[in-house]
Amino acid sequence: xxxxxxxxxxxxxxxxxxxxxxxxxxxxxxxxxxxxxxxxxxxxxxxxxxxxxxxxxxxxxxxxxxxxxxxxxxxxxxxxxxxxxxxxxxxxxxxxxxxxxxxxxxxxxxxxxxxxxxxxxxxxxxxxxxxxxxxxxxxxxxxxxxxxxxxxxxxxxxxxxxxxxxxxxxxxxxxxxxxxxxxxxxxxxxxxxxxxxxxxxxxxxxxxxxxxxxx
Numbered sequence: 001x002x003x004x005x006x007x008x009x010x011x012x013x014x015x016x017x018x019x020x021x022x023x024x025x026x027x028x029x030x031x032x033x034x035x036x037x038x039x040x041x042x043x044x045x046x047x048x049x050x051x052x053x054x055x056x057x058x059x060x061x062x063x064x065x066x067x068x069x070x071x072x073x074x075x076x077x078x079x080x081x082x083x084x085x086x087x088x089x090x091x092x093x094x095x096x097x098x099x100x101x102x103x104x105x106x107x108x109x110x111x112x113x114x115x116x117x118x119x120x121x122x123x124x125x126x127x128x129x130x131x132x133x134x135x136x137x138x139x140x141x142x143x144x145x146x147x148x149x150x151x152x153x154x155x156x157x158x159x160x161x162x163x164x165x166x167x168x169x170x171x172x173x174x175x176x177x178x179x180x181x182x183x184x185x186x187x188x189x190x191x192x193x194x195x196x197x198x199x200x201x202x203x204x205x206x207x208x209x210x211x212x213x214x215x
Contacts, residue, residue: 005042007049010186011136013058014042020071023188024136050195061133064103072190073138075126076202079109079118079150080210088115093122095129096202096211103129106209119144120176122210123191127183137188143196145205150177151184151191 004021006012009031015021026030032049036042045053065073074097081091091109098104105125109118118140126140142148150158155177158164163171171177183189194203 003036003039003042005036005045006031006033007046011134012046013061013134014046014048019167020137034076050136057134060193061135063136064101065097065133067137070139071137073135074140074141074202075130075138076200076206077119077126078120078143078196078203078206078210079111079120079122080207080214081109081115081118082214084115086103090215091118091121092210093113093118093125093215094206094211094213095122095126095210096206099205104209105129106213108213108215109124116146116173118146118210119147120173122206123147123180124176127180127187127189130187130189131183135187139192141188141192141194141200141202143194145193148191148193151180156182 001016002018004015004018006015006024008023009024009028011024012056015024021033025033034045036045042177046058067073076096079091080094081089083089091113093105093107093109095103095105109121111117111121123140123142131139157166158171158177161168163174165171183185184191196203196207
C-alpha cells in the first residue's frame, strides 16, 4: 500500500491513495508531498517538515476519527424541540460520531429554538468540529430534508436568484447555507438524508443526544 505524506497542502497528513492525496495538493502554491512505501517513512517525512503542534493534530485526528469503506468520516446530527413555534419553546442539539466519542455533543440550542433551527445548529456544530480537526471527506447525515435538499438541490437556484426562493421570498437561513456551502468546498463535506426514527443507529443516537439536552 502506498502512503502519501502531505507536509504543505490544503490539509496536511498521510493518505493511502492518490485519489485522496490529489485534492490536498492541487492548486496549492508550494505544495510539498511525497509517496512512500511504508507509513513510518511517511511519518518521518512529516516530522522533518512540520512543527509539533501540527503533528499532534494529525495524531489526534487519526486516533479519534475512523473512516468507513468509502474512506469517509460519518457524522450524525439531530435537533429536538418542545413547543415548536410557541412561546417558551425549548430546543437541543445532538452530534454523534461513535459510542463514547469525546466529540459527541448534547447541549441546549443557543440560536433559533425551532425544529429546523435546532437541526441547523446541530449541523453547524458538526462543521465546527470538522474545522477544529481539519477533517476531510466527511458525510453529515441528518433527517432534516430542508437542509439536505437546500444544500444538494436548491442552493444553486437560490444563488442565481440573489438568495430568493422560487416564490421570490428571502431564503430562510441564508447565512447558514452560505457558510455551509463555503465549508463544503473546503473540507469536502457531503450532506445525506436519513429517515428519522427508522432504526438507523447513528441517527437514533443523535436523537437521544438532542433530547437529553432539553431542559
